[in-house]
Amino acid sequence: MGISESDLPGIGRRYEILAGGGQSVVVVVHHSGRRDLYVMERGCDDPKCAVELSDDQARRVGGILGGSSFKPAVVEEIENLIGEFVVDWVTVGDGSPVVGRSIGELQIRSQTGMSVIAIVRGKSSINAPDPSETIQAGDRLVVVGPRDNFPGFINFVLG
Numbered sequence: 001m002g003i004s005e006s007d008l009p010g011i012g013r014r015y016e017i018l019a020g021g022g023q024s025v026v027v028v029v030h031h032s033g034r035r036d037l038y039v040m041e042r043g044c045d046d047p048k049c050a051v052e053l054s055d056d057q058a059r060r061v062g063g064i065l066g067g068s069s070f071k072p073a074v075v076e077e078i079e080n081l082i083g084e085f086v087v088d089w090v091t092v093g094d095g096s097p098v099v100g101r102s103i104g105e106l107q108i109r110s111q112t113g114m115s116v117i118a119i120v121r122g123k124s125s126i127n128a129p130d131p132s133e134t135i136q137a138g139d140r141l142v143v144v145g146p147r148d149n150f151p152g153f154i155n156f157v158l159g
Contacts, residue, residue: 023048029058031154033086033147055086055147086147089120090157094137097159104131112156113149118142 033055038047120140
């Protein structure tokens with residue numbers, strides 16, 4: 001079974017899985033966490049079937065497909081306490097208004113409600129970066145926070 005991946009600038013990432021019977025399954029993972037699932041016939045541009053899944057729904061379907069449909073009570077309890085959080089990332093472009101400025105100077109958490117938990121820079125990462133860490137073009141900012149705040153974070157970073 002072949003799987004191909006490609007970036008969708010400004011949208012997220014696309015995965016295509018070749019299935020039997022001349023079909024493929026295409027999954028588009030949006031920066032927001034939403035997943036679009038398409039069943040395609042080989043050689044046809046229009047999907048045979050399309051389904052939109054929230055991040056939570058996609059993870060649940062993935063768990064079922066992976067053979068793990070049981071959710072321990074402690075996980076459910078923690079989810080109920082902290083609400084719907086997302087861990088996601090965005091790549092900083094050359095023209096981004098955050099380039100050359102520090103996390104603290106930008107006040108990312110107070111401005112967007114998202115916390116930068118890591119910066120992936122080249123082949124290395126800066127985990128739990130200091131507020132004095134300066135953001136560079138090409139950095140991937142890994143953040144955590146309420147799902148509803150992520151679109152605002154993307155706008156803040158991309159300008």
